[in-house]
Amino acid sequence: MTKTKKVSKAINFSESQYYFNRELSWLEFNRRVLHESLDIRTPLLERLKFAAIFSSNLDEFFMVRVAIIKEQVAAELSRRTPDGLTPQEQLEAIYQQLRPMVIEQHRYFEKVLCPEMATHGIHLLNYIDTTPEQRSYLQQLFKKQIFPVLTPLAVDPSHPFPLMANLSLNLAVVVKAPDTGEEKFARVKVPNILPRFIPLPQELQIQNGKLNHWTGVSIEQVIAHNLDALFPGMIINEYHLFRLTRDADLEVAEQEADDLLLAIQQELRKRHFGGSVVRLEIQPSMPKSVRQMLIAEMALIESDVYEIDGLLNLKDLMSFMALPLPELKDPGWTGVIPPRLQHFHQKNKVANLSDEEKDIFSVIQQKDLLVHHPYESFSASVEQFIVQAAHDPHVLAIKMTLYRTSGDSEIVSSLIAAAENGKQVAVLVELKARFDEENNITWANKLEKSGVHVVYGLAGLKTHTKIVLVVRQEGDEIRRYVHVGTGNYNPKTAKLYTDVGLLSCREDLGADLTDLFNYLTGYSYQESYRKLLVSPINMRDRIIALIQREIEHSKNGKKGQIIAKMNSLVDPQIIATLYAASQAGVQIDLIVRGVCCLRPGVAEVSENIRIISIIGRFLEHSRIFHFYNDGQSEVYIGSADWMPRNLDRRVEAVIPVEDAEILQNLHNILEIMLADNRQAWEMQSDGSYIQRRPDQNEPERSSQNILMAMTQQLSSK
Known part of the structure; x- marks a missing residue:
């Protein structure tokens, strides 16, 4: 029920008590994601998926948000957020709120999810628990497929501490010379080009006379138990797994960059190795000497270290979603064709339709069309709109923004086809779409080579809007068709993200999008729009x-x-x-x-x-x-x-x-x-x-x- 209050005194809404901290609120969001992994009502493989999403979210949080706050602390900035916290206070609050969540996630995976996986015939084994036959197979696999890829790096006066990639999984190995007894340190990177979890062949997956759905071990355990091949003649004293996270936020001085594309390419090279380390994940068994060495070499403090009891990097659990076990997943869903578009998607009826009835433009002319993904098919609506525009002889021009797209999208190939068909095609590719910069550079180059007019947005502003404008000759008139949506033009995420979009040929919207594209591609600074905000x-x-x-x-x-x-x-x-x-x-x-x-x-x-x-x-x-x-x-x-x-x-x-x-x-x-x-x-x-x-x-x-x-x-x- 609505409550109307007579406020006896004026309230200053800028006071910190009326705001929550942005970073802590995000952690609460990720706690809700974690809960889906803990919720027994969620199918088992979906629970593994949510554990993976929780970890993936945390990686990005540290690479961007924590990295920014740590930079503020290093610069001795004391500006408070609306909720009243300084950068240092934010860091302390993040660590305090996050650590119990991480402990809960890993404990639940080890104590609940792993045993439940086993009851369903999915066995993620510890190497020491494998049978002699299984171990023999893994040793041969190591020699043939893993060993050739590995590069042990020594750390001593003649070998400086190695540069390690962002999000890399590594083994800290302590070896001893048998003649002198001197201990030495080396680092072995767990190669991310190989599968994280190694399945055993079917004949080695039979348990109690029954074939399991999947049985295997993590690759780092295979490496760890075969280290003698990497250090022949040395005594393996101990090994300890660790993982590091770097600052991955790009810093591009756009106003000073002569070529934004080149500037971002140069920054991307720094992302994997150049950013400062912001988090170190280790196992509790790591001795203080090794721990302190890693902290010192990476310029960290103790609060940057997270002890993980069990498997590191649960993000890789996502691979188990590929198992053909539909009973352990949510029921499958394929987006349906919007009812107003069904007639020209039904091949058996197309022959009876006139040319006008076969195109999506005639549907939009009748009235605006709302599309709701993933409930309704993206490929049968928005993608179809762009594909038809590319091949329609009456279409004169296509303009659109690309914030994120995917490699197998028909959209990019359709834009290329449109340019080859002689249409005016202009695409704004946002090079600064975080963690999609490399993909977008690839598509930008590909589009540009095919004759598409490619622009990279406005200096100092990301172009996040999701818009398409199609200009079509219809008799003596020019009609403009538009799509304005809430989601990226990405057919993969369109199956996973809920988004809405509007397809329309309203004249006021067409005129507004024309003005907006002129603002994006030229020197126009349109200050008023008919309908658009x-x-x-x-x-x-x-x-x-x-x-x-x-x-x-x-x-x-x-x-x-x-x-x-x-x-x-x-x-x-x-x-x-x-x-x-x-x-x-x-x-x-x-x-x-x-x-x-x-x-x-x-x-x-x-x-x-x-x-x-x-x-x-x-x-x-x-x-x-x-x-x-x-x-x-x-x-x-x-x-x-x-x-x-x-x-x-x-x-x-x-x-x-x-x-x-x-x-x-x-x-x-x-x-x-x-x-x-x-x-x-x-x-x-x-x-x-x-x-x-x-x-x-x-x-x-x-x-x-x-x-x-x-x-x-x-x-x-």
Whole structure:
């Protein structure tokens, strides 16, 4: 129930007590990811997958966020975050909050998941527990396939401490000379070009007369138990596994770079070896002498060291998802073809269609089309839109942004084909898309060589918007078709991320996207748009104005309501405006998957704000913003979260949805998510989250399962 409070005194919303720390909030998000690995309701291999995602997320967190904070500490910066913490205080809080989570993850894997894997015929063995026959096989495999790849590196006065790659897994080996008894140190890198987990042949997987689904060992154990081949004549005293994480955030002085492509290529070479080490993972058995040497050589402090009891780098558990065991995974899902596009995807009916009925443009001409991935097929909708545009003789030009894409995408090959067909093709490739820089450089070069006009964005701004503009000659007229979405043009992630997009030929949207592309590719600085909210130009002001309009409605005795779905909510100005809206009686429901710095449920401040986070088989990635507007609802979709970087330092686009049916569909999606009692977590005023559970006699409501069922049902009508 909405609560309207009369505030007796003015509240300063800039006070630190009203904000959560961004980094600690992210750790809470990753805790929710970890919970999926711990939740017995999740199928076994999916639990391994979530353990892998938790570890992968942590790698990126250290490579970017922790690295930045450590740089601030080194520079003796003391500027406080909105929640009042200095860089040093943030580091200490991160370590304190994170260590118990890491311990819990590894303990659960060793004590629960491994035994449960074994009950299902998946045996990850310790080398010492292998049979003589299994060990003989592994020794032969080591000699033939692993030994030739290894390079032991000595550390002594004539051999300096070796440079080690980011995220590398290594063995610290202590050997002794048999004649002098002198101990020496060497490092052996575990090669990441070979599989992390080595399966045994079928004849060696039989246990109690039954063939297991998978039996094998980790590659580092095979190496560790065959070290004598690397150090012949030496005595192997001990070996200890360790893993390091480096600062991997690129620093490109764009204003000073003559060639942005070349500058980023040069920085990428530094990423693997050049960044300072920010985390060292070791096993508890490592003696103090070896530990101290590694700490000293990598310029670390004790708080940078994480002791891992068991298998290091659980990210590699993702490989077990390849096992052909559907009963241990979520039921398979293939995105359905949107109903309005089904007729020209059904080959047996295509022959009866006219040329006009066969193209996607005729469908869009009828009315706007909303697509919702992965529930609806990306390849049968957005990708089909671009493929048809590339080969349609009436299409004159194609313009689009590429933030992240994949190697097997038809989109890149279609753009190349379009250029070869004589169409004007312009593509903005964002070279600064973190950890996709190398892929994007590859596609940029490939596109450029084929005659596509490739631009690399604006200096000082990442281009994060997801837009396509197709210009088509139709009789005596030129018509512009657009796609504006919330997700990347990547067919792989489109099967895993939830995203929405709008296909339209509305003239105002076409004109806006034309102006936006001129801004991106030329010297235009368009300051006003007909419909689009564009960062960094007008989006911040427009969003605040939309919130303030709900405040005015509420103050005038009308209903005020906001429902907003996004990945992250960080921006202090927007948070303060939401607090003001809550005070005025506006009911605010926020669906924020990840970082959320707003504190809900604070008396006289945020009593009317409810925040949930949904963590499920699909990664919630769509951004949908609903404003009640006194019954004349306005709904926007687009690429931007409510973060300073999205509003001030990126090019983003958000569009209003005007079709009444699509408005209702988007509102229904939001309501289904707000009613979730299976994968939804409700944020508390102290920053913790409580997972919703069905009440007694209440059915379980998983929003993602419901949306799959609804989409399937609508598709079959």
